[in-house]
Amino acid sequence: MTVDFGLLAERTARRYRAAGRFTEGFVRGKLRHDPVYSFLVSNPDWLPRTGSLVDLGCGRGILLSLLTEARKLDMIPLSDTRYSGIDLRENDAAAAHLALGDEAEITVADVRTAALPACDAIVLLDVLLYLSAEEQEALLKRIAQVLPENGVLVMREADAGSGLRFRATRTAERLCALARGDFRQRYHYRREKEWRRLLEMLGFSVKTVPMSEGTPFANVLFVARLGNTRRG
Numbered sequence: 001m002t003v004d005f006g007l008l009a010e011r012t013a014r015r016y017r018a019a020g021r022f023t024e025g026f027v028r029g030k031l032r033h034d035p036v037y038s039f040l041v042s043n044p045d046w047l048p049r050t051g052s053l054v055d056l057g058c059g060r061g062i063l064l065s066l067l068t069e070a071r072k073l074d075m076i077p078l079s080d081t082r083y084s085g086i087d088l089r090e091n092d093a094a095a096a097h098l099a100l101g102d103e104a105e106i107t108v109a110d111v112r113t114a115a116l117p118a119c120d121a122i123v124l125l126d127v128l129l130y131l132s133a134e135e136q137e138a139l140l141k142r143i144a145q146v147l148p149e150n151g152v153l154v155m156r157e158a159d160a161g162s163g164l165r166f167r168a169t170r171t172a173e174r175l176c177a178l179a180r181g182d183f184r185q186r187y188h189y190r191r192e193k194e195w196r197r198l199l200e201m202l203g204f205s206v207k208t209v210p211m212s213e214g215t216p217f218a219n220v221l222f223v224a225r226l227g228n229t230r231r232g
Helices: 005-014 021-033 035-042 062-072 090-103 133-146 164-180 192-201
Strands: 052-056 082-087 104-108 121-125 152-158 204-210 219-226
Touching (some): 005 021, 005 035, 021 062, 035 062, 035 219, 082 090, 133 152, 133 192, 152 192
Parallel strands (some): 052 082, 052 121
16 A cells, blocks of 8 residues: 555644644654654554554554544545543643544643553653663563464664664663753663564564654664464
8 A cells, every 4th residue: 555655644734733833833843754664554464453552652643543544535444543641741642632622532642651452553752761660670570461363562672782783772862851941851761672572472473663763863673473472
C-alpha cells in the first residue's frame, strides 16, 4: 500500500491547530524529521486489525493522530482497532485530546504506576530511558502480562553501545530536559543486545530496525511479539 507521507504529515499537523501555532509547528517538524513515524505507517504489519492499541508516554498523541489520519485516508489497512494513550504531562495530554477528540482515549497518568488495560499492541517511543533500571524491567514485565499471545510491543530506545552517535543522543536528551526545566532528570540507557535479552527473557521474539536515518542519533526500533511461553 502506497503512503503519501507528506500529505499525511500535513493533515496530521493541522489537527493540532486548536492547540496553538507552536504545537502545530512542533508536530509538523517532528513528523518531517523523525524517521520513526514514516516507518511505522509505511510498514503497518505490526498494527492489530482488531482490539486495541495503547501508546504509553504518548505525549501530544502524534502517533495516534497519525494512525487515525492514515486510516481515514486508506493509507493503512482499515480496522476496528481502538486507540488510547497515557502520559504524565497534562499540557501534552490536553494537546492530544484537542487533536483526537473522541477518536482516542487520552489518560493523564504515570506509566510506572498506571493500570495497563488488556490490549493487542503497546507502543513505547523514547520512554524507558527516563526510568531507572528496576522501573524499566517492572514496566516491561507488566506489559508482557497484559498482552495476549502474538501481541506486539513496539519500542524505540537509544543503543548505548553506538559510540559517538550515542553521545549525540544523550546530549540532545539532556538539552531537551533543560529546555523543559527538568534539571534533575536522570536517564538509564542500555545496549541494543541488553534490550533484546531483557525482552526475550519476558517471552518476546524480537526484530530490530535502525531508526536514526537522517539524524545523528543512535536509536533502534524494537518490534517484539509475545510468544506462547512467558517468562519473568
